Amino acid sequence: MNPLDSHLDPPLGTKAIEQIVTCTLDELAPQGLFSFNAPRxxxxxxxxxxxxxxxxxxxxxxxxxxxxxxxxxxxxxxxxxxxxxxxxxxxxxxxxxxxxxxxxxxxxxxxxxxxxxxxxxxxxxxxxxxxxxxxxxxxxxxxxxxxxxxxxxxxxxxxxxxxxxxxxxxxxxxxxxxxxxxxxxxxxxxxxxxxxxxxxxxxxxxxxxxLNLPPRVTAAIGIDALTHAIEAYAARSSHPLAKALAICAIQSIAEALPIVVGNGRDMAARLTMATAAYKAGLAFSNSGLGLVHAISHQIGARYQIAHGIANGILLPYVMRFNALVCQREYAAIAHMLGVTHSGMTQREQCMASIAAVSQLLADIGLPGNLAASGISPAEFSSIAAEALADVCIKDNPRDVTEADIVQLLEEACST
Ligand SMILES: NC(=O)c1ccc[n+]([C@@H]2O[C@H](COP(=O)([O-])OP(=O)(O)OC[C@H]3O[C@@H](n4cnc5c(N)ncnc54)[C@H](O)[C@@H]3O)[C@@H](O)[C@H]2O)c1
Ligand SMILES: [Fe+2]
CATH class of the missing domain: 3.40.50.1970 (Rossmann fold)
Known part of the structure; x- marks a missing residue:
């Protein structure tokens, strides 16, 4: 007999091992779980x-x-x-x-x-x-x-x-x-x-x-996909699968959206955009959205603002608001948007991502504020109350109050 063996516990039978594993698993408190739903x-x-x-x-x-x-x-x-x-x-x-x-x-x-x-x-x-x-x-x-x-x-x-x-x-x-x-x-x-x-x-x-989608519709709809990707990446319930899809979609949209707006018949760029919208859709469907969609669902319906246009206008305002808790996420987004360089702090990268989103909106001819929307300041409070009841609000990374939304609308409605 090997002298070392005398110091070891006797070998465990399969049943004993099963018992230990079962007990250990049963004692776990499930946490950090995420599920994923996709087309078959x-x-x-x-x-x-x-x-x-x-x-x-x-x-x-x-x-x-x-x-x-x-x-x-x-x-x-x-x-x-x-x-x-x-x-x-x-x-x-x-x-x-x-x-x-x-x-x-x-x-x-x-x-x-x-x-x-x-x-x-x-x-x-x-x-x-x-x-x-x-x-x-x-x-x-x-x-x-x-x-x-x-x-x-x-x-x-x-x-x-x-x-x-x-x-x-x-x-x-x-x-x-x-x-x-x-x-x-x-x-x-x-x-x-x-x-x-x-x-x-x-x-x-x-x-x-x-291929026949007019440039303005292409632009507005493409910004909806970008908003899905950015909100899904930063959402409270985001998880590794959703983040991987979202960040990849952001990079593709930054590259392909200006091309499909400028040359709608570019099949390769249309495919890149379609794939990016697919990835962004999977990401947000499985992780949630945030404050942009919570507000845009309200103003889109009330003031007949196309969904993508409303999202595009609100996105930089909401990113500035959420930056307090999303510096790391927005810095990663800045990398994907190609607006970082060595020596930048995380805060600078975060702010660069917001500036890049505003620049993209301007480049593809979408409005940067709600000044022409006809939204009256008297309605800010009721819009804010409804946005707080919207299903998307719970996944916004930063806590939001009615006063925060009113202030955001004041900013977005002024020229
Ligand atoms: N289910 C979801 O997960 C989800 C997510 C975001 C938005 N939405 C909803 O989706 C709707 C908006 O969808 P949308 O942005 O795709 O726009 P849309 O379906 O309303 O279409 C926009 C316009 O483009 C035209 N159009 C569509 N395809 C065309 C083509 N190939 N060539 C020429 N014209 C074409 C349509 O006739 C329409 O006038 C809103 O109701 C919004 O609330 C749903
Ligand atoms: Fe959307």
Missing amino acids: QTLMGEGAILKIGALLTHLGVTRVLVVADRVVYEKGLTQSMQRSLERAGISSIIFPGIEREPDEAVVARAIELLISERADFVLGFGGGSALDAAKAIALAGSTGATLHTMAAPGFSGSRSIGLGAVPTTAGTGSEVTDISVIMRADRQHKYVIKHLDLMPNLSIVDPALM
């Missing part, structure tokens, strides 16, 4: 839409309700998709009635069609407006629930109808989020519905569908 399948790249028939055949789909943006439909952008479905022997019904910021009424009409036509798959085709409508239609059509019920905390219905998303804009990331934003009947307020089953089963991202 994504096809991305030039011409990807031509594969839709084969992909839906594989999923066993027989009848598709296509929920399409009106302009996109009128421009003929749905035709290749329809031909691919036909070739695969899949029947389709087109609902081409989605306009900017869909409301309860249009969603209700499409749900009636879904039920009467007995479709087994809903395909959103268009910008965030069409995709959000399709997502709400598929979940409401499966559960029979109202939008009000679906938006309420604790809603536990589940989707039985298949869901796919084909974005024709590169911004909202709705093709990879478990969120749907629908206007209430008064068109003054929005339902922001978050539910695991709002995540599409299939996303098809084809930059060829985005």
Whole structure:
């Protein structure tokens, strides 16, 4: 016998080891957990839409309700998709009635069609407006629930109808989020519905569908993606997966957004933007947003300011406010934006990131303040109160009060 062995404990049996491991695990208090929800399948790249028939055949789909943006439909952008479905022997019904910021009424009409036509798959085709409508239609059509019920905390219905998303804009990331934003009947307020089953089963991202987007729409929508990435990176609930996607998206957007605004037919830059919007969507859907979106949801609906424009204006103001607690995050963002040099302090890098965001807005022709928005100072308090009740506020990295939001609006509304 080796003399050393006499000093060792006798070997433990497998059962004893199992007991120790189980006891140790049971005694842990779970903390710092994060989950990640994403589409089951994504096809991305030039011409990807031509594969839709084969992909839906594989999923066993027989009848598709296509929920399409009106302009996109009128421009003929749905035709290749329809031909691919036909070739695969899949029947389709087109609902081409989605306009900017869909409301309860249009969603209700499409749900009636879904039920009467007995479709087994809903395909959103268009910008965030069409995709959000399709997502709400598929979940409401499966559960029979109202939008009000679906938006309420604790809603536990589940989707039985298949869901796919084909974005024709590169911004909202709705093709990879478990969120749907629908206007209430008064068109003054929005339902922001978050539910695991709002995540599409299939996303098809084809930059060829985005070549016709006008420069101003491209710019506003692209800044929405940048806002998603920056808010997701700094959000209270951010985590390593979300941060990795967000920081990568920021770098791509800084490079590709000026190009797609200046040359909309640059396919490579359109693909870079579409991929960045996808990454930013995954990042924020899994980590949360912040004060920019909390305010923009209110002023966008009340003053008919496009979602991306409102976000772009608010972003530098909110970054200045959040800088108190986000110096490290914003310094990392400055690196991605290419505005750091050796010898800069972290604080200087942080401030450089904010200046770079303002510069990008100016370069692509977006407004830098809310002076022309028609927002009256008398409404600052009620906007602030509603922003504090918005679902996005809880993930803002800095604590926020009503007075903080009023001050921010005062700054953003002055020239
Ligand atoms: N679900 C989410 O996670 C999420 C995230 C952010 C924003 N949103 C919501 O998304 C909506 C905004 O979506 P959006 O910014 O993509 O804009 P949008 O879908 O409203 O489209 C903007 C305009 O571009 C046109 N358009 C779309 N694709 C085109 C194309 N390829 N060629 C030419 N014109 C085209 C549309 O007809 C529309 O007039 C808002 O309702 C917002 O609240 C949702
Ligand atoms: Fe957004």
